Amino acid sequence: MADSFFIDCQELMSILVIGTLAYDSIETPFGKAENALGGSANYIALAASYLSEGIGVLSIIGEDYAESDMKLLHDRGIDTEGVVQPEGGKTFRWSGRYHLDLNTRDTLDTQLNVLLDFDPKVPEHLQDVQFVCLGNLDPAVQISVLDQVNSPLFTICDTMNFWIENTPEKLREMLARVNCLIINDSEARELADDPSLIRSARKIRAMGPQTLIIKKGEHGALLFVGKEIFSAPAWPLEEVFDPTGAGDTFAGGFVGYLAKHGKVTPQTLKGGVIFGSTLASFCVEEFSVKRLLELSTDEIEQRVLAFRNLSHFELLEESVGNAVT
């Protein structure tokens, strides 16, 4: 094959993921995992890889990051040319303990390590992607990535309470430049400084992101697009084994579905929310990224169909008005 073939392939890169590649130590009511593979970029890219090809990761690792862990991304066709590994660096590590209800957690330890010096450079072949997914990072770093890409079709970002509280101006600057924010409900209320979730959504969209997804954990997710609101149910799990990475997995499934279709419409956005929810529901069944390495087309298909049944209803009346006496 000629070189041009490879150039064509590179032009097909469709999703740029920026985020962390990390080792997590996690305690849940069901057990412990020490130095388990984690980080937003791992969850996002692995989840997206079930739906789309042409995924590139931008991240930073230490010398202690196992080659076998990097190979997990390669095995799913994910491009890691944008991952840098400075000499003598140590990988980002996070340690946390989940409470009994698994909705809340305490951070026991955060070692930023190489993240302190993360100044991402987008490789040339990733500058023309259609979709950019900015994992939860310093908004200044997220802005730097936006500065380096050439008019993507759709930009998605995540954030967290730390940036809302400590770098509010930079966060606002970043939000003004993205198409879509994915955020959880407590953070949405905090960002908008409003106890009403629906009013918070209106205020946040006025900050920039026209498309907004509010994740509500076991209560599902709300998508705001144009004048529409879409309410997606959560998969009814009796037990969440480990919630780590569920939000990033949601984002990965969401952007993967959009990239697969190459267009952003209310319909593809809703489908993205359903696939994101589906992949997240698998993620929490095991520690770390374990479930995201072994999913089959069949089990994803079955669960998406079950998601549809979960919220589907038909009224007996031909006209709803006939129901009212």
Add this chain to the structure above:
Amino acid sequence: MADSFFIDCQELMSILVIGTLAYDSIETPFGKAENALGGSANYIALAASYLSEGIGVLSIIGEDYAESDMKLLHDRGIDTEGVVQPEGGKTFRWSGRYHLDLNTRDTLDTQLNVLLDFDPKVPEHLQDVQFVCLGNLDPAVQISVLDQVNSPLFTICDTMNFWIENTPEKLREMLARVNCLIINDSEARELADDPSLIRSARKIRAMGPQTLIIKKGEHGALLFVGKEIFSAPAWPLEEVFDPTGAGDTFAGGFVGYLAKHGKVTPQTLKGGVIFGSTLASFCVEEFSVKRLLELSTDEIEQRVLAFRNLSHFELLEESVGNAVT
């Protein structure tokens, strides 16, 4: 018309509602209402009256209960022959203050008054109803009503943390005898003594009620029937003006829809949840029962249709499997 006509009419009584007729004093972040009409039987019966005829109320009031307030039920065709008014009695009164987020409230004062002596007698023409809706009351009183009706098609009950904590045996005895429990999420967890909502649902259904509805406030409701779970969204309100009675209104819309169709199937149960959610979403727009006195067929129809759009999605793929690479 001959007397037989009236007998026929009475045989058509389809819903027996037992609950309180009360006066509430409410403070919300939006204002105050003193001695506003309230009570579970008012909310349930008024809501059900938009969907079904043949509704009878079983309750107790004091001499201070206004005739004009009783007339509100009559105006909507509701039978109040089962409402007793002991001499010298005073109507049940409740006073509460809602917190800023409206999800939590403090009870400021409870005056049981006539409720202390409530020993309901089901009038003969209400003993053969198809549907019994037991509002939140002492489970011993709920059981007494079940003892007086002749094999109804479907029995529905509500309860609250007070009975879970103070009369657990009587509550279990009552639960073993009903077809359906409607309960909120925190009470479901308390009743099952389990942090997992989905596991709590399984445990509660094992106590008796084969059909279970867990209300989640702004997160919608879950219906468990047979092996199915149905997740209904909540109406996305920017502001809840007064949440008082929303749960009872839900129950009223739910039983009203079932009674309208005279059959209990997964389809009518799901429709009931949607109509219950719709009527509850109107209820919270104003203080007291105000909105439940003035609804039009058209506005109910519009909101039910909007409810359908809220959770409806279609995937682009003909087969879901095609979405997964």
